[in-house]
Amino acid sequence: MEVANHPGVNLKNYLIGFTGSLALTLASYFVVANHLLSNPLAILTIFSFAFLQFSVQLIFFLHLGKETNPRWKLAIFLYTASIVLLVMLGSLWIMSHLSYHLNSHQINNYIMRDEQFKK
Amino acid sequence: MAEHHNSEKNIFGFWVYLMTDLIMFAVLFATYAVLRNQTFGGPGPKEIFNLPYVLVETLILLTSSFTVGLSLLAAHKNSKTQALVWLGVTFLLGVAFLTLEISEFRQLILEGHSFQSSAFLSSYFALVGTHGLHIFAGLVWMGILVYKILVSGLSQGSVRKLTLLSLFWHFLDLVWIFIFTIVYLMGVI
Numbered sequence A: 001m002e003v004a005n006h007p008g009v010n011l012k013n014y015l016i017g018f019t020g021s022l023a024l025t026l027a028s029y030f031v032v033a034n035h036l037l038s039n040p041l042a043i044l045t046i047f048s049f050a051f052l053q054f055s056v057q058l059i060f061f062l063h064l065g066k067e068t069n070p071r072w073k074l075a076i077f078l079y080t081a082s083i084v085l086l087v088m089l090g091s092l093w094i095m096s097h098l099s100y101h102l103n104s105h106q107i108n109n110y111i112m113r114d115e116q117f118k119k
Numbered sequence B: 001m002a003e004h005h006n007s008e009k010n011i012f013g014f015w016v017y018l019m020t021d022l023i024m025f026a027v028l029f030a031t032y033a034v035l036r037n038q039t040f041g042g043p044g045p046k047e048i049f050n051l052p053y054v055l056v057e058t059l060i061l062l063t064s065s066f067t068v069g070l071s072l073l074a075a076h077k078n079s080k081t082q083a084l085v086w087l088g089v090t091f092l093l094g095v096a097f098l099t100l101e102i103s104e105f106r107q108l109i110l111e112g113h114s115f116q117s118s119a120f121l122s123s124y125f126a127l128v129g130t131h132g133l134h135i136f137a138g139l140v141w142m143g144i145l146v147y148k149i150l151v152s153g154l155s156q157g158s159v160r161k162l163t164l165l166s167l168f169w170h171f172l173d174l175v176w177i178f179i180f181t182i183v184y185l186m187g188v189i
Helices: A011-033 A039-060 A072-101 A104-114 B002-035 B051-076 B080-110 B119-152 B156-188
Strands: none
Touching (some): A011 B051, A039 B156, B002 B156, B051 B080, B051 B156, B119 B156
């Protein structure tokens, strides 16, 4: 049964969302727990599964993209997603650049000096 | 018609709040990603996380995200009992999740790995703890809503609040996907 004012709220959608998310969660878990893949490939795989599950839940649980025009929810979501990417990638990029110039051993020494820790 | 229009505005406003909350979580994720190797001589993610335990937490939260949807569905079908039962199941699953998380935190602190031990642990407790606080707020909200539906039935107002609550609860599961992947799975790889 579909309710006119709430597109996407029906049993079929919830069932698809739930079984899809369940399968993806278990798949990433088994990849990591059983060491099925070597390092860079394993990270790539679990990230793809995470983004896939993110999309599944956005569509089937949060009903994104089911609204009628104008699609304000979708617009705000895409804008937020771009900020999230900027914050995440930007922070990682800046900080890895910083660690390149300053290794963590040095940082620890600075912290110990500033906080007057004794080793 | 005016009521429909209002409810749509309500949902949109709540959606904007969720998106700003997402930015806050993104900042906490970025902090964690940057600091996750700064263990200050202490143990790293590999040594302290228990993956099967976290899988159970994850499955509980995922199931509760499903059952809150079933509750909303029942409310749309105007079935008060079903809506209450599914909301009650969601509430219990939420309590189970939060209990597991708190005992995980307690265990870590008892073993001497508190948020004060290293930058890695500070960012870990900040990220996962903030998510836990949201779950707690959701549970309080759910409790109030169950009471309102029990007392005054499935009024238009309660169904609207249930719609917003279900969005909030799905959103928290959405954030958990990345906590599970970035913090726990990647920590153990």
